[in-house]
Amino acid sequence: METCPYCATSIQKDNQYYCSFCLMYIHNVQRDGKREIIEYREHTSELDLDKSTPELMTLPTIELFHLLRLSRKIRKQKYDQLYKSRLESENVQIATDSYQYYTKKMYIIENILNKRLGYIPDRIDNVFLKSYLEKVMISKEKKQDMKVY
Structure with a gap:
């Protein structure tokens, strides 16, 4: 049975999936009350920064x-x-453009995180990432199906 990933309500498809309890269209339909599994890559690269917002x-x-x-x-x-x-008066415009590009990308990522988390992390070091991953792993252990009796 196809279910809503948020509330486990059974949903049917009329052109699109719609959850009558959540009052929204569903794009990531699940089966039998299963929770959605979020996949992520362990490594990112500078090429990922070229992605659009x-x-x-x-x-x-x-x-x-x-x-x-x-x-x-x-x-x-x-x-x-x-x-x-600037000290050497060489390629100032190229350096300025490059700096502005990465500043804007940094702002975009900070604002997406601010919207998701309600804050922008000051420092992202290995301790921060390890702590976050531990929280994610603990929540991943809560994989039991959603059942409404």
């Missing part, structure tokens, strides 16, 4: 943490290059 918005939170950490690191490097190029 709508694409970034679909990424799991842990991937966004990794990308925010990476974007902050690259932004710092670009700032250092910008500072150096």
Whole structure:
């Protein structure tokens, strides 16, 4: 039986799936009250920062943490290059454009996280990521099916 991933209500398809309890269209239909499993990649790369904002918005939170950490690191490097190029009067516009690009990407990721979490993490280090993953793993253990009696 096809069910809503949020409330486990049985849903039927009329052109689209609609949950009459949640009062919304469902795109990630589940079966028999199962909970949705969120898949994520362990590693992100600089190429992921080239994704559009709508694409970034679909990424799991842990991937966004990794990308925010990476974007902050690259932004710092670009700032250092910008500072150096200003001193040497070389390629200032290229350094400025690159710095602005990574600053905007950092802001996008921070704002997506702020919307999801209600705050922007100040520091994303290995301790923070480990703590977050432990919380995710604990919640993943709560995989029992949703049953309404």
